[in-house]
Amino acid sequence: MMTVYPLLGYLARVQLLGHVFGDVYPSVFHVLVLNLLIVGAGVLTACFYPNIGGIIRYSGAACGLAFVFVYPALTYILALRQEGRLTWPRLLAHVAIIVLGLANLIVQFFL
Structure with missing residues (x-):
């Protein structure tokens, strides 16, 4: 530190x-x-707020949502769209990945 x-x-x-x-x-x-x-x-x-674990948990979940779930999926969706290869199953699969990341963030507030 x-x-x-x-x-x-x-x-x-x-x-x-x-x-x-x-x-x-x-x-x-x-x-x-x-x-x-x-x-x-x-x-x-x-x-x-001396509980540093709570701060790390929330900030880690928020950054994980962005960097692990949202940015890669959106980048891939936009690349497929530009190439004209975006299909509904691919779109739904990547939206499901984003929703799972959002669920991970939300669960941090209840556990």
Whole structure:
């Protein structure tokens, strides 16, 4: 975690400050405030919701839905459609895969 947290902070700084101010390092004050907000959000989350397993479960299910179930199936559906090879059975099979991923996400809130 000691190596991942600074990398995530850097990525957040580059994306947020670059988008808002047009410069990834507008001033020391801006970088300091953003770093304090990032660290503060992590500390507050740890104080008020110390069950990291729950956070990982929900975020893993949401990311799994997107990266494992939705994006590959939609990419394949769109590729077949462009080639003119998309049939109803193939479409239904891939929609069923997406629905299974959605069911996995929903089940995380009830178990």
